[in-house]
Amino acid sequence: MVDPVNPEHYKDESGIECIEITRHRNFNIGNAIKYLWRAGVKSQTTHVEDLKKAVFYIEEEIDRLEGKPSRHVKKNKPSTGIQNTWWFWTNKP
Numbered sequence: 001m002v003d004p005v006n007p008e009h010y011k012d013e014s015g016i017e018c019i020e021i022t023r024h025r026n027f028n029i030g031n032a033i034k035y036l037w038r039a040g041v042k043s044q045t046t047h048v049e050d051l052k053k054a055v056f057y058i059e060e061e062i063d064r065l066e067g068k069p070s071r072h073v074k075k076n077k078p079s080t081g082i083q084n085t086w087w088f089w090t091n092k093p
Helices: 018-022 027-038 044-065 081-090
Strands: none
Touching: 018 027, 027 044
16 A cells, blocks of 8 residues: 555655655755655656756755845746745746
8 A cells, every 4th residue: 555645756775765854954955855856766757847846946945045036936926935836837938
């Protein structure tokens, strides 16, 4: 039976779960690690999509550290956290 809380794609060959690492990082870095961790493991069909999501969070962190507005948010669009991510993934160019 598949564990919906701790699915296999969040563990690597060592049995370490991704959350054991990501809980020590901020939101953007933690999410980038999560998507890199599961890329090609959760599903071969989402391998590239997972890598693109990791890039998204890395770019968000770079913008935050450089004090720049998010490169993924257009004017008059949501500008905070989950709304920002939701808007980006539902309005892909």
